[in-house]
Protein backbone atom coordinates (compact mmCIF):
# COMPACT_ATOMS: atom_id res chain seq x y z
CA UNK A 1 0.00 0.00 0.00
CA UNK A 2 1.36 3.42 -0.85
CA UNK A 3 0.91 6.16 1.73
CA UNK A 4 -1.09 8.16 -0.81
CA UNK A 5 -3.89 5.56 -0.62
CA UNK A 6 -6.66 6.29 1.82
CA UNK A 7 -6.03 4.45 5.09
CA UNK A 8 -8.96 2.51 6.48
CA UNK A 9 -9.81 2.80 10.17
CA UNK A 10 -12.16 0.70 12.28
CA UNK A 11 -13.62 2.26 15.41
CA UNK A 12 -15.60 -0.04 17.71
CA UNK A 13 -18.48 1.27 19.79
CA UNK A 14 -18.69 4.16 17.35
CA UNK A 15 -22.46 4.72 17.34
CA UNK A 16 -22.10 7.29 20.11
CA UNK A 17 -19.87 8.89 22.70
CA UNK A 18 -16.11 8.72 22.42
CA UNK A 19 -16.23 6.22 19.56
CA UNK A 20 -18.44 8.45 17.44
CA UNK A 21 -16.22 11.49 18.04
CA UNK A 22 -13.16 9.42 17.19
CA UNK A 23 -14.69 8.09 13.97
CA UNK A 24 -15.60 11.63 12.88
CA UNK A 25 -12.12 12.90 13.73
CA UNK A 26 -10.28 10.13 11.88
CA UNK A 27 -12.54 10.67 8.85
CA UNK A 28 -11.88 14.42 8.94
CA UNK A 29 -8.18 13.55 8.72
CA UNK A 30 -8.79 11.62 5.50
CA UNK A 31 -9.36 8.04 6.63
CA UNK A 32 -12.21 5.86 5.38
CA UNK A 33 -13.88 4.74 8.59
CA UNK A 34 -15.79 1.59 9.52
CA UNK A 35 -18.26 2.70 12.18
CA UNK A 36 -18.76 -0.51 14.14
CA UNK A 37 -21.27 -1.06 16.93
CA UNK A 38 -23.66 -3.71 18.25
CA UNK A 39 -26.55 -2.42 16.16
CA UNK A 40 -25.76 -1.45 12.56
CA UNK A 41 -28.76 0.91 12.40
CA UNK A 42 -27.46 2.81 15.44
CA UNK A 43 -24.33 3.71 13.45
CA UNK A 44 -26.32 5.81 10.97
CA UNK A 45 -25.84 9.14 12.79
CA UNK A 46 -22.07 8.80 12.88
CA UNK A 47 -21.93 7.67 9.25
CA UNK A 48 -24.15 10.60 8.25
CA UNK A 49 -21.90 13.10 10.07
CA UNK A 50 -18.87 11.75 8.23
CA UNK A 51 -20.44 11.61 4.78
CA UNK A 52 -22.07 15.04 5.18
CA UNK A 53 -18.58 16.44 5.72
CA UNK A 54 -17.36 14.75 2.54
CA UNK A 55 -15.82 11.69 4.17
CA UNK A 56 -16.23 7.98 3.59
CA UNK A 57 -17.81 5.67 6.17
CA UNK A 58 -19.44 2.27 6.48
CA UNK A 59 -21.84 1.14 9.22
CA UNK A 60 -21.04 -2.32 10.53
CA UNK A 61 -23.07 -4.24 13.10
CA UNK A 62 -20.92 -6.48 15.28
CA UNK A 63 -20.65 -7.74 18.84
CA UNK A 64 -16.92 -7.43 19.48
CA UNK A 65 -17.00 -10.21 22.06
CA UNK A 66 -18.13 -12.76 19.44
CA UNK A 67 -15.26 -14.22 17.41
CA UNK A 68 -17.37 -15.21 14.38
CA UNK A 69 -19.01 -11.77 14.21
CA UNK A 70 -15.63 -10.05 14.52
CA UNK A 71 -14.09 -12.11 11.73
CA UNK A 72 -17.11 -11.48 9.48
CA UNK A 73 -17.07 -7.75 10.23
CA UNK A 74 -13.38 -7.34 9.50
CA UNK A 75 -13.72 -9.35 6.27
CA UNK A 76 -16.59 -7.09 5.24
CA UNK A 77 -14.62 -3.93 6.03
CA UNK A 78 -11.68 -5.19 3.96
CA UNK A 79 -13.98 -5.99 1.03
CA UNK A 80 -16.07 -2.79 1.10
CA UNK A 81 -13.63 -0.14 2.34
CA UNK A 82 -10.17 -1.67 2.08
CA UNK A 83 -7.70 -3.29 4.45
CA UNK A 84 -8.25 -2.01 7.99
CA UNK A 85 -4.88 -0.73 9.21
CA UNK A 86 -6.06 1.57 11.99
CA UNK A 87 -8.02 -0.03 14.82
CA UNK A 88 -9.53 1.78 17.78
CA UNK A 89 -10.79 -0.65 20.42
CA UNK A 90 -13.33 1.59 22.11
CA UNK A 91 -16.51 -0.50 22.63
CA UNK A 92 -17.41 -0.65 26.27
CA UNK A 93 -20.02 -1.35 28.91
CA UNK A 94 -20.33 -0.83 32.65
CA UNK A 95 -21.75 -3.29 35.17
CA UNK A 96 -20.70 -1.49 38.36
CA UNK A 97 -21.27 -3.07 41.74
CA UNK A 98 -19.42 -3.59 44.99
CA UNK A 99 -17.59 -6.89 45.01
CA UNK A 100 -19.98 -8.65 47.36
CA UNK A 101 -22.89 -7.80 45.06
CA UNK A 102 -21.11 -8.35 41.75
CA UNK A 103 -22.50 -11.30 39.79
CA UNK A 104 -20.46 -13.56 37.56
CA UNK A 105 -22.43 -12.14 34.63
CA UNK A 106 -21.38 -8.60 35.63
CA UNK A 107 -17.77 -9.74 35.65
CA UNK A 108 -17.91 -11.74 32.41
CA UNK A 109 -19.82 -9.13 30.40
CA UNK A 110 -17.33 -6.37 31.16
CA UNK A 111 -14.25 -8.53 30.61
CA UNK A 112 -15.78 -9.93 27.40
CA UNK A 113 -16.63 -6.62 25.76
CA UNK A 114 -13.50 -4.67 26.67
CA UNK A 115 -10.74 -7.22 26.84
CA UNK A 116 -11.88 -10.19 24.76
CA UNK A 117 -13.32 -7.69 22.25
CA UNK A 118 -10.00 -5.87 21.91
CA UNK A 119 -8.16 -9.19 21.60
CA UNK A 120 -10.51 -10.50 18.90
CA UNK A 121 -10.55 -7.26 16.91
CA UNK A 122 -6.76 -6.89 17.12
CA UNK A 123 -6.25 -10.50 16.03
CA UNK A 124 -8.60 -10.10 13.08
CA UNK A 125 -7.11 -6.79 11.89
CA UNK A 126 -3.41 -7.53 12.44
CA UNK A 127 -3.07 -9.67 9.32
CA UNK A 128 -4.17 -6.72 7.18
CA UNK A 129 -1.69 -4.50 9.01
CA UNK A 130 1.14 -6.99 8.60
CA UNK A 131 0.41 -7.27 4.87
CA UNK A 132 0.41 -3.46 4.60
CA UNK A 133 3.60 -3.10 6.67
CA UNK A 134 1.72 -0.46 8.62
CA UNK A 135 -0.72 -0.45 11.51
CA UNK A 136 -2.01 1.62 14.38
CA UNK A 137 -3.88 0.03 17.27
CA UNK A 138 -5.33 2.30 19.95
CA UNK A 139 -6.97 0.71 22.99
CA UNK A 140 -9.28 2.61 25.31
CA UNK A 141 -8.24 2.12 28.91
CA UNK A 142 -9.46 4.32 31.77
CA UNK A 143 -8.33 6.13 34.90
CA UNK A 144 -10.26 3.30 36.60
CA UNK A 145 -7.37 0.99 35.63
CA UNK A 146 -5.68 2.38 38.76
CA UNK A 147 -8.53 0.96 40.87
CA UNK A 148 -12.02 2.32 41.52
CA UNK A 149 -14.61 1.44 44.13
CA UNK A 150 -17.52 -0.53 42.64
CA UNK A 151 -15.61 -1.35 39.47
CA UNK A 152 -13.63 -4.55 40.13
CA UNK A 153 -14.65 -5.87 36.71
CA UNK A 154 -14.08 -2.62 34.81
CA UNK A 155 -10.79 -1.78 36.56
CA UNK A 156 -9.47 -5.27 35.80
CA UNK A 157 -10.52 -4.96 32.16
CA UNK A 158 -9.02 -1.49 31.77
CA UNK A 159 -5.74 -2.50 33.44
CA UNK A 160 -5.79 -5.52 31.14
CA UNK A 161 -6.08 -3.20 28.14
CA UNK A 162 -2.76 -1.67 29.15
CA UNK A 163 -1.03 -5.06 29.35
CA UNK A 164 -2.54 -6.05 26.02
CA UNK A 165 -1.35 -2.78 24.48
CA UNK A 166 2.24 -3.23 25.62
CA UNK A 167 2.34 -6.83 24.43
CA UNK A 168 0.92 -5.94 21.00
CA UNK A 169 3.53 -3.18 20.74
CA UNK A 170 6.30 -5.71 21.39
CA UNK A 171 4.95 -8.44 19.10
CA UNK A 172 3.88 -6.29 16.17
CA UNK A 173 6.44 -3.49 16.11
CA UNK A 174 8.62 -5.21 13.52
CA UNK A 175 5.72 -5.08 11.06
CA UNK A 176 5.38 -1.30 11.25
CA UNK A 177 2.51 -1.58 13.71
CA UNK A 178 2.24 0.51 16.86
CA UNK A 179 -0.10 -0.12 19.79
CA UNK A 180 -0.94 2.52 22.34
CA UNK A 181 -3.56 3.15 24.95
CA UNK A 182 -5.61 6.21 25.82
CA UNK A 183 -6.91 6.25 29.39
CA UNK A 184 -9.67 8.84 29.81
CA UNK A 185 -10.73 10.40 33.06
CA UNK A 186 -14.32 11.69 33.34
CA UNK A 187 -15.81 12.24 29.87
CA UNK A 188 -19.38 13.45 29.41
CA UNK A 189 -21.14 10.66 27.51
CA UNK A 190 -24.13 8.34 27.91
CA UNK A 191 -21.87 6.12 30.00
CA UNK A 192 -21.22 8.76 32.67
CA UNK A 193 -24.86 9.93 32.42
CA UNK A 194 -25.89 6.37 33.28
CA UNK A 195 -23.53 6.38 36.26
CA UNK A 196 -25.08 9.65 37.47
CA UNK A 197 -28.54 8.09 37.20
CA UNK A 198 -27.36 4.99 39.06
CA UNK A 199 -26.11 7.03 42.02
CA UNK A 200 -29.28 9.16 41.98
CA UNK A 201 -27.74 12.47 40.80
CA UNK A 202 -28.73 14.77 37.95
CA UNK A 203 -26.09 14.69 35.20
CA UNK A 204 -25.35 18.43 35.46
CA UNK A 205 -24.74 18.19 39.22
CA UNK A 206 -22.67 15.05 38.68
CA UNK A 207 -20.48 16.82 36.10
CA UNK A 208 -20.09 19.91 38.31
CA UNK A 209 -18.98 17.73 41.22
CA UNK A 210 -16.53 15.84 39.02
CA UNK A 211 -15.14 19.06 37.49
CA UNK A 212 -14.34 20.47 40.93
CA UNK A 213 -11.91 17.56 41.48
CA UNK A 214 -10.16 17.98 38.10
CA UNK A 215 -7.18 20.37 37.84
CA UNK A 216 -8.47 22.03 34.62
CA UNK A 217 -11.85 22.44 36.37
CA UNK A 218 -13.99 20.88 33.68
CA UNK A 219 -15.03 17.41 32.64
CA UNK A 220 -13.78 15.99 29.38
CA UNK A 221 -15.68 15.86 26.10
CA UNK A 222 -15.50 13.01 23.57
CA UNK A 223 -13.46 15.28 21.28
CA UNK A 224 -10.72 15.46 23.96
CA UNK A 225 -10.24 11.72 23.65
CA UNK A 226 -10.61 11.68 19.86
CA UNK A 227 -7.74 14.16 19.76
CA UNK A 228 -5.43 11.84 21.73
CA UNK A 229 -6.44 8.83 19.62
CA UNK A 230 -5.76 10.83 16.46
CA UNK A 231 -2.21 11.48 17.63
CA UNK A 232 -1.46 7.79 18.13
CA UNK A 233 -3.16 6.92 14.82
CA UNK A 234 -1.12 9.46 12.90
CA UNK A 235 1.21 8.36 10.14
CA UNK A 236 4.03 10.26 11.87
CA UNK A 237 3.59 8.63 15.30
CA UNK A 238 5.47 5.49 14.25
CA UNK A 239 8.11 5.76 16.99
CA UNK A 240 5.54 6.03 19.80
CA UNK A 241 4.43 2.58 20.87
CA UNK A 242 3.38 0.70 23.99
CA UNK A 243 2.41 3.91 25.77
CA UNK A 244 -0.51 4.73 28.03
CA UNK A 245 -1.69 8.34 27.85
CA UNK A 246 -3.99 9.47 30.65
CA UNK A 247 -6.31 12.15 29.31
CA UNK A 248 -7.97 13.34 32.47
CA UNK A 249 -7.50 17.10 32.83
CA UNK A 250 -4.59 16.63 35.18
CA UNK A 251 -2.30 14.02 36.68
CA UNK A 252 -3.75 11.06 38.55
CA UNK A 253 -2.46 9.91 41.92
Ligand code: NAP
Nearest residue numbers: 013017018038063064090091092142184186187189190191
Ligand atom coordinates in the same frame (compact mmCIF):
# COMPACT_ATOMS: atom_id res chain seq x y z
P1 NAP B 1 -20.84 4.84 25.56
O1 NAP B 1 -21.36 6.22 25.27
O2 NAP B 1 -21.60 3.95 26.48
O3 NAP B 1 -20.60 4.10 24.17
C1 NAP B 1 -20.10 2.80 24.12
C2 NAP B 1 -20.50 2.17 22.81
O4 NAP B 1 -19.99 0.81 22.78
C3 NAP B 1 -22.03 2.08 22.63
O5 NAP B 1 -22.41 2.53 21.36
C4 NAP B 1 -22.29 0.58 22.82
O6 NAP B 1 -23.41 0.10 22.10
C5 NAP B 1 -21.02 -0.01 22.25
N1 NAP B 1 -20.88 -1.41 22.65
C6 NAP B 1 -21.17 -1.97 23.85
N2 NAP B 1 -20.97 -3.28 23.82
C7 NAP B 1 -20.54 -3.59 22.57
C8 NAP B 1 -20.19 -4.79 21.91
N3 NAP B 1 -20.20 -5.97 22.56
N4 NAP B 1 -19.81 -4.74 20.61
C9 NAP B 1 -19.79 -3.57 19.95
N5 NAP B 1 -20.12 -2.38 20.52
C10 NAP B 1 -20.49 -2.39 21.81
O7 NAP B 1 -19.36 4.90 26.17
P2 NAP B 1 -18.22 6.03 26.11
O8 NAP B 1 -18.31 6.83 27.34
O9 NAP B 1 -18.19 6.69 24.78
O10 NAP B 1 -16.93 5.10 26.29
C11 NAP B 1 -16.16 4.64 25.19
C12 NAP B 1 -14.93 3.92 25.74
O11 NAP B 1 -14.19 4.80 26.59
C13 NAP B 1 -15.29 2.69 26.59
O12 NAP B 1 -14.33 1.68 26.39
C14 NAP B 1 -15.17 3.24 28.00
O13 NAP B 1 -14.94 2.23 28.93
C15 NAP B 1 -14.01 4.21 27.86
N6 NAP B 1 -13.99 5.24 28.89
C16 NAP B 1 -15.01 6.14 29.04
C17 NAP B 1 -14.94 7.09 30.04
C18 NAP B 1 -16.02 8.11 30.26
O14 NAP B 1 -15.91 8.90 31.24
N7 NAP B 1 -17.05 8.20 29.46
C19 NAP B 1 -13.82 7.13 30.90
C20 NAP B 1 -12.82 6.21 30.73
C21 NAP B 1 -12.90 5.26 29.71
P3 NAP B 1 -24.87 0.07 22.79
O15 NAP B 1 -25.28 1.48 22.89
O16 NAP B 1 -25.70 -0.74 21.84
O17 NAP B 1 -24.67 -0.59 24.13
